[in-house]
Amino acid sequence: MNVYATLTLAFVLTGDAQVVTNGSEDTHFRFEASQCDGSFHSEWRSREGRVVAEEELVFKDQLWFRYHLQRWTIKQDVLAIRENETVRLVIVNGTTTRQVTLRPEKKTLVGPQLVDYLGAQLQRLRKGAAVEFSYLIPEHALVLSLRALVDRSSRPNETVVRVEATSMLMRAFVPKTVLAYDNAGLLKSMTGRLLPQIGDQKNPVALDGIIRIERIEPGCR
Numbered sequence: 001m002n003v004y005a006t007l008t009l010a011f012v013l014t015g016d017a018q019v020v021t022n023g024s025e026d027t028h029f030r031f032e033a034s035q036c037d038g039s040f041h042s043e044w045r046s047r048e049g050r051v052v053a054e055e056e057l058v059f060k061d062q063l064w065f066r067y068h069l070q071r072w073t074i075k076q077d078v079l080a081i082r083e084n085e086t087v088r089l090v091i092v093n094g095t096t097t098r099q100v101t102l103r104p105e106k107k108t109l110v111g112p113q114l115v116d117y118l119g120a121q122l123q124r125l126r127k128g129a130a131v132e133f134s135y136l137i138p139e140h141a142l143v144l145s146l147r148a149l150v151d152r153s154s155r156p157n158e159t160v161v162r163v164e165a166t167s168m169l170m171r172a173f174v175p176k177t178v179l180a181y182d183n184a185g186l187l188k189s190m191t192g193r194l195l196p197q198i199g200d201q202k203n204p205v206a207l208d209g210i211i212r213i214e215r216i217e218p219g220c221r
Contacts, residue, residue, distance in 0.1 A: 013216040019209040036220035053196040074204040080138045094201035100141040108134040
């Protein structure tokens with residue numbers, strides 16, 4: 001399966017995220033994500049129903065060309081735009097704005113692409129191969145070199161994929177990410193860094209948690 005074939009699919013999914021970061025274990029989020037006509041959008045809400053984070057990813061000619069991340073709680077707004085061989089970043093934190101230009105590999109992933117990409121690589125992963133790829137962290141103007149492997153905790157009815165830094169020196173600094181797929185290649189759950197953050201623009205707090213997919217429906221919204 002070619003990962004880019006998933007761009008033609010239209011779906012709406014909903015789920016729940018339980019925070020596991022020390023001191024924030026009672027924090028929950030609800031999220032809804034949709035993909036339609038070459039664009040992806042997700043919206044995260046607090047337990048009270050307030051929108052706390054959003055992201056949008058737009059594709060063109062089988063490559064993403066625009067990624068937009070907004071974290072309302074910490075007043076962060078990040079825009080990544082592909083321009084020929086470069087990616088231009090506009091990073092707004094409160095009243096501070098900076099612009100950065102990167103030259104990542106053409107197939108560098110960003111945002112929700114991680115889920116589809118690894119889902120498309122499951123056949124290789126199940127045979128024991130390690131899959132390496134580049135991943136953009138736009139709010140830090142950073143491109144990470146990552147690898148994915150099947151975790152020993154996989155069971156007959158699912159495949160658990162562990163993502164880590166390619167460099168052993170970097171692994172202690174890259175948040176642990178684990179994705180569980182069913183036999184059909186659909187994501188069941190993911191453990192790792194969540195999109196929302198808490199705190200404020202001066203002292204943002206990144207959150208780790210467990211994302212559970214509850215419902216996937218075909219079609220656009």
